[in-house]
Amino acid sequence: MSILAVSSSYAKIRSLIDNTTTDALPPPSSITAGVESLPANLTAHGLGEEATEAHLLSDICPGFNGPKTSPNYYGFVTGGVFPIAEVADNIVTAFDQNVGVHLPEQSISTVVEDKALGMLVELLKLDRGNHWQGRTFTTGATGSNVLGLACGREAVISTRLRAAGESHGVGELGLLAACAKAGIKEIQVLTTMGHSSLYKAASVVGIGRASVKDIPSSSREPWKLDIAALERELKREQDGIVSIVALSAGEVNTGRFATSGSSSVARIRDLCTK
CATH class of the missing domain: 3.40.640.10 (Type I PLP-dependent aspartate aminotransferase-like (Major domain))
Incomplete structure (x- = not known):
C-alpha cells in the first residue's frame, strides 16, 4: 500500500472514531453483521487492498466495544492514549522499530526507550542511587x-x-x-x-x-x-x-x-x- 493510501486510510479511521457514538457497547446487530461478513474459508484470491479496507471500516469497526470512544466502558482498560501518544504509536508502526536488541549505532529507538524508562523511575520516585539499571516495558x-x-x-x-x-x-x-x-x-x-x-x-x-x-x-x-x-x-x-x-x-x-x-x-x- 502506498504512503498516500496509508494517509487516506488513517484519515478515514479518525473520521470513523470521531463519529462513533459514546455507547459502551455496539448494537448486537452490528456484531452479528460483522461476524456474518467474515469469510468462512481461505479464498484462492484476496479481496484487494481497497475492498479489504472497506470491509474493515464498514463491517468490522462498527462491532467494536468502547474502551476508546466511551467514558463508560469498564470491561478492560487496554490503554487509551492522548493524541500525541497516538502519534508516537503510529511513528513506531510506520518506521517498524525494534527495541528488543540494543544497537545504538544503527537506531536511536532503544536510547529513546531507556530515557523514557529512566524518567518513569524518577516520576515514581524509585531511583535511589541509580539502582534501577535493568528496566523494560512489557506488553501488560x-x-x-x-x-x-x-x-x-x-x-x-x-x-x-x-x-x-x-x-x-x-x-x-x-x-x-x-x-x-x-x-x-x-x-x-x-x-x-x-x-x-x-x-x-x-x-x-x-x-x-x-x-x-x-x-x-x-x-x-x-x-x-x-x-x-x-x-x-x-x-x-x-x-x-x-x-x-x-x-x-x-x-x-x-x-x-x-x-x-x-x-x-x-x-x-x-x-x-x-
Whole structure:
C-alpha cells in the first residue's frame, strides 16, 4: 500500500472514531453483521487492498466495544492514549522499530526507550542511587508478571545455589536440577488479591498456580499484606521453602495498595533482604 493510501486510510479511521457514538457497547446487530461478513474459508484470491479496507471500516469497526470512544466502558482498560501518544504509536508502526536488541549505532529507538524508562523511575520516585539499571516495558499484566516471577525465581534459587558453591543458575541447570542442587523443596509466591495474570505467570514459569498464596491482613482489607504473616512465611526458607513477594501497586478492581506507605514497603524490603 502506498504512503498516500496509508494517509487516506488513517484519515478515514479518525473520521470513523470521531463519529462513533459514546455507547459502551455496539448494537448486537452490528456484531452479528460483522461476524456474518467474515469469510468462512481461505479464498484462492484476496479481496484487494481497497475492498479489504472497506470491509474493515464498514463491517468490522462498527462491532467494536468502547474502551476508546466511551467514558463508560469498564470491561478492560487496554490503554487509551492522548493524541500525541497516538502519534508516537503510529511513528513506531510506520518506521517498524525494534527495541528488543540494543544497537545504538544503527537506531536511536532503544536510547529513546531507556530515557523514557529512566524518567518513569524518577516520576515514581524509585531511583535511589541509580539502582534501577535493568528496566523494560512489557506488553501488560501477563508480560509483567511472567518477567517478574522469572526474575524472582532466578534470584531466590541463585542465592541458595551460590551458598552451595554452584555458579550456574536456572537458565543453565533447568528448574528441577537447580532446585535439587539448592535444596529447595518449594517456591511460593506471597501476595494479596493477586491479579489473575499472576496465577497464569506462575504456571508459565514453572512455579505453579497453587504456589500463589494470599496473606491478607484481614477479611475487611483483603488487599493489604499481613507483614507479620509475611515474616513467618519467609522464615520457612530454612526448611527449603523459598518465597517471592508480589506486591500490588493499585489492585485492579479497587485501586487499593498492598501496603500502607513507604515505611511498610521498606519493612517488607528489609524482611526480604535478610
